[in-house]
Amino acid sequence: MFEELLFIFFSATAIGSALGVVLMRNPVYCAVSLVVCLFQVAGLFMLLRSPFLAVVQVFIYVGAVMVLFLFAIMLLDMKQIRYERLFSARGWVPYAVVAGIAIEFVAVIYGGGMDALMKVGATKAVDVKTFGRVLFTEYLFPFEVISLLLLVAMVGAIVMVKRSRG
Amino acid sequence: MMPGIKDILMILPEIVVAVAACVLLMVEFLCRKGERTIIGVFAILTASVAAAISLYLMTTDYMGGVAFSGMFILDGYSTMFKLIFYLATILSIVISFYYTREEGIKGGEYYTLMLFSLCGMMVMASGRDLLTIYIGLELMSLPVYVLTGFLDRDKRSVEGAMKYVILGGFSSGILLYGISIIYGVTGSTELTAIARAFGEAGGLTPVVGLAIVGLICGFGFKVAAVPFHAWTPDVYEGAPTPVTAFMSVGPKAAAFAIFLRVFTEGLLPVYEHWQVLVAVVAVATMFYGNIVAIVQTNIKRMLAYSSIGHAGYALLGLLPATNDGVASVIYYMFVYLFMNMGAFAVVVFMRRASQSGELIEDYRGLAKNHRALSLAMLVFMFSLAGIPPTAGFVGKFYIFMALVDKGMVELALIAVVASAVAAYFYIRVVLLMYMKEPVRTHLTAESFGVGLVIAVGIIGAIVLGVYPGYLIDLIQRVSALV
Numbered sequence: 297m298f299e300e301l302l303f304i305f306f307s308a309t310a311i312g313s314a315l316g317v318v319l320m321r322n323p324v325y326c327a328v329s330l331v332v333c334l335f336q337v338a339g340l341f342m343l344l345r346s347p348f349l350a351v352v353q354v355f356i357y358v359g360a361v362m363v364l365f366l367f368a369i370m371l372l373d374m375k376q377i378r379y380e381r382l383f384s385a386r387g388w389v390p391y392a393v394v395a396g397i398a399i400e401f402v403a404v405i406y407g408g409g410m411d412a413l414m415k416v417g418a419t420k421a422v423d424v425k426t427f428g429r430v431l432f433t434e435y436l437f438p439f440e441v442i443s444l445l446l447l448v449a450m451v452g453a454i455v456m457v458k459r460s461r462g
Numbered sequence: 463m464m465p466g467i468k469d470i471l472m473i474l475p476e477i478v479v480a481v482a483a484c485v486l487l488m489v490e491f492l493c494r495k496g497e498r499t500i501i502g503v504f505a506i507l508t509a510s511v512a513a514a515i516s517l518y519l520m521t522t523d524y525m526g527g528v529a530f531s532g533m534f535i536l537d538g539y540s541t542m543f544k545l546i547f548y549l550a551t552i553l554s555i556v557i558s559f560y561y562t563r564e565e566g567i568k569g570g571e572y573y574t575l576m577l578f579s580l581c582g583m584m585v586m587a588s589g590r591d592l593l594t595i596y597i598g599l600e601l602m603s604l605p606v607y608v609l610t611g612f613l614d615r616d617k618r619s620v621e622g623a624m625k626y627v628i629l630g631g632f633s634s635g636i637l638l639y640g641i642s643i644i645y646g647v648t649g650s651t652e653l654t655a656i657a658r659a660f661g662e663a664g665g666l667t668p669v670v671g672l673a674i675v676g677l678i679c680g681f682g683f684k685v686a687a688v689p690f691h692a693w694t695p696d697v698y699e700g701a702p703t704p705v706t707a708f709m710s711v712g713p714k715a716a717a718f719a720i721f722l723r724v725f726t727e728g729l730l731p732v733y734e735h736w737q738v739l740v741a742v743v744a745v746a747t748m749f750y751g752n753i754v755a756i757v758q759t760n761i762k763r764m765l766a767y768s769s770i771g772h773a774g775y776a777l778l779g780l781l782p783a784t785n786d787g788v789a790s791v792i793y794y795m796f797v798y799l800f801m802n803m804g805a806f807a808v809v810v811f812m813r814r815a816s817q818s819g820e821l822i823e824d825y826r827g828l829a830k831n832h833r834a835l836s837l838a839m840l841v842f843m844f845s846l847a848g849i850p851p852t853a854g855f856v857g858k859f860y861i862f863m864a865l866v867d868k869g870m871v872e873l874a875l876i877a878v879v880a881s882a883v884a885a886y887f888y889i890r891v892v893l894l895m896y897m898k899e900p901v902r903t904h905l906t907a908e909s910f911g912v913g914l915v916i917a918v919g920i921i922g923a924i925v926l927g928v929y930p931g932y933l934i935d936l937i938q939r940v941s942a943l944v
Contacts, residue, residue: 403668404643436465437473437530438593441585444480445601448578451487452608455571456623 303343310336323369331362348424469529472519472536475512475544476584482508483577490570498562501570502555505577509555512584513548516541520940528590532652535590538940542792543587543719546799547712551580553803553915554708557810560909561704564813567612575605576708583716592641592651592728595720599637599684602716603630606709610701622700629693633683640676643669644728653728660731674736677724678743684717685773688747698766699820703813706762707806710769715795718776722791726783726943733783741781741873748774748880756887761809761822764887765802768846771884772798778877779861782868789937790860796933797857797926801845804919808839811912814905825891827900835906836895838916845923847888848881853926860934 309332316329334357341350431439470477486501486508493500519525520541528535555573562572582601589595607630611623645651647669648659660670683690698706729736751771758764776798779791812819812835829836845852858881862874926933 400668400672404672407668433464434531435533435593437469437533438591438597441594441597441601444578444581445597445604447484448575448601448604451571452575452604455569455575455608456611 299343302339306336306339306343309333310340324366327362327365327369330365331358334358334362348427465530468524468527469534472524472527472529473534473588474519475515476581476588478512478515479508479577479581479584483574483581486570486574486577490574493570498568498570498573499559502559502573505573506552506555508577509548509551509580513545516544516548532654533591533594534585534588536588539723539788539792539943540584540587540719542937542941543715543795544584546715546792546795547580547583547587550708550712550715550799550803551576553799553807553918554704554712556911557707557807557915558702558704560907560912561702561810561813564815564907565613565702567702569612572609572612575609579603579605579609579708579712583712583719586716587719589720590653590723590727592644592653592656592724595724596634596638596641599717599720600634602713603634603684606705606713609705609708610697612702612705613700616700618696618700619702620700622697625693626697629683633680633690636676637680637683640673640680643673643676647673653724656728657730660729670732671735674729674732674739677729678736678739681717681721681724682743685714685721685777686747686770687743687773687777688750688770689743691747691750691770694770695763695766698769699760699762703762703806703810706765707803707810710765710802710806711795711799714769714773715799718791718795721777722780722788723943725780726788730783737781737783740777744774744777744781745873745876745880746774747771747777748877749883752880752884752887755884756890758887759822760820761825761891762820764822764891765805765809768884768888769802771880772802772846774880775858775861775877778873779864781870781873782864784864784868785938785942786867787861787864788943789934789941790857790864792937792941793860793926793930793934794857797845797853797923800919800922800926801842801852801854804838804916804923805842805846807912807915807919808835808842811835811907811909811916812904814907817905822891822894824904825895826898828895828904830900831904832906835916838920839895840892841920841923843888843892845927847885849885851924851927853923853930856927856930860930 313329313333313336317326317333320326320329334353338350338353338358341347341353482504486504489504490498490501519536520538524536526535526537555576558572561567579602582598582603582605585598586595586602587598589598607623607627610626611620613619641651644656647663647667648656650656650659679690683693686694698710701709725736725740748771751767751769751774755764755767755771758767772794776791776794779787779794781787809819812824817824825836825839828839841852845854848854848858850856858877862877865871865874865877
């Protein structure tokens with residue numbers, strides 16, 4: 297019962313703050329709203345018994361990514377930027393797409409088919425120890441390739457910035 | 463299970479490429495300023511060594527085995543695709559030597575990024591798990607995004623890179639959505655487990671439909687299929703020409719490698735559900751690419767639309783979901799490698815001093831001034847149009863045969879009509895070269911490397927057309943998926 301209440305609280309806040317991200321005009325408010333949303337997702341991970349994912353969610357998304365976002369926004373000259381909503385009132389296409397996806401998801405939930413995930417979720421309790429063990433045995437190959445990917449991302453960013461300066 | 467020495471031996475080609483790329487990043491500091499050719503030479507060596515190891519692995523017992531608990535598979539299918547990647551990388555680097563000098567592109571990262579992209583493609587071709595496949599895809603794409611923006615004096619290059627990054631990120635998001643739904647439905651990301659789960663469940667639930675749409679969007683973006691093609695013309699036009707050549711062959715083939723593997727291995731039990739969608743996308747892609755190519759004035763843009771059209775033909779090869787279909791796509795990618803690489807090498811050859819050589823008008827009367835070059839272009843245009851006895855004809859013929867064998871005669875007929883449309887704009891270039899008087903002199907490159915690539919392209923485009931038997935037999939023998 298208590299968990300259900302928490303779930304409703306987290307999801308309602310997540311949806312509300314996600315709407316805030318797209319509907320608010322000031323980019324700083326949008327970013328802060330996204331921070332709120334990401335915190336709720338971390339809460340949902342907690343409810344799913346994945347403390348590690350919850351912590352990583354807060355560390356990486358809230359701690360690293362969003363702080364960079366805010367830095368970038370503040371470094372821009374705000375007077376130059378016209379505040380504009382991501383979704384303009386004109387143009388029905390975005391609304392139609394969002395409505396379509398929403399309908400599809402309702403169909404997905406009532407049409408069943410997510411049973412396998414329920415089974416997976418029920419049998420595997422993910423604590424940090426299992427997670428680390430799996431990461432360095434079963435998932436060693438993708439793990440190594442990801443490290444290569446990060447190196448490329450770093451080199452690529454440096455190359456682009458260096459060139460546009462020169 | 464702990465990975466052992468066997469797993470490491472199986473991914474040896476990938477290790478060679480990755481380690482060499484990392485080392486070459488540092489070697490650059492030892493080079494004299496502005497002297498970066500040596501890095502390109504080492505990159506070619508690396509790709510050749512990796513190719514030799516891949517070929518050697520084909521003769522060992524490791525063939526057909528999986529490594530890293532099913533994440534990676536070493537089979538004939540992936541090796542065939544890897545050969546395409548090695549060749550595409552080597553040939554693009556060879557034409558890059560001249561082009562980078564002419565455009566004043568500095569920075570050895572140009573070559574190392576190509577190696578990283580090569581490594582990503584290899585991981586994709588050998589991925590047997592959606593996780594590996596996705597990470598490989600990103601490792602392939604990131605370097606290409608950066609390479610697209612390498613001409614920083616040219617606005618088109620920067621704009622193309624920007625578009626490519628943003629749209630690429632967006633398409634990756636949709637692809638991940640599809641993958642996560644598949645994980646939700648089947649409880650696994652490993653292709654054989656997915657196939658098993660789908661086989662037991664059966665039936666089209668809305669959720670499976672959503673997953674299929676997500677995968678088609680993600681893969682369709684990478685192969686430049688309509689309606690996910692919007693980035694292609696701008697990126698192909700803006701990128702440095704050797705990079706355009708590289709991405710039109712390598713990453714495209716890699717995207718087809720995962721498209722075929724995921725759909726014919728993992729999603730085979732829900733075949734009826736994706737078949738119609740893929741057929742619609744393929745037909746739209748063929749016609750859109752070939753019709754819009756007619757009105758282009760820039761040869762790189764024209765080749766971009768032509769590459770969209772060719773993606774449509776290759777997608778048709780996926781539809782039968784038979785081993786013949788798979789083999790026909792691999793053969794088509796080999797053919798496309800030679801003829802497209804050759805056509806772009808001609809475009810590079812026309813680039814000299816103040817002449818960009820990028821307009822179709824620049825080819826007016828080329829035959830009078832430069833007979834050998836226009837003859838080469840003629841071969842590539844005929845091959846791209848699919849006129850016998852060139853390789854392009856055999857490639858298309860083989861795909862159509864796979865369709866007819868599965869009883870999809872209507873689709874084969876539609877594809878023939880689309881090829882007829884395509885012939886128009888390829889032959890227009892040929893007419894412009896041979897039937898018109900030149901209005902100016904043509905400056906062309908004095909570069910052995912570019913000439914060599916053109917020669918390799920011609921040999922490939924003719925040998926694979928006149929004597930296709932050996933390669934087709936080889937592909938059919940080793941690359942069975944279904």
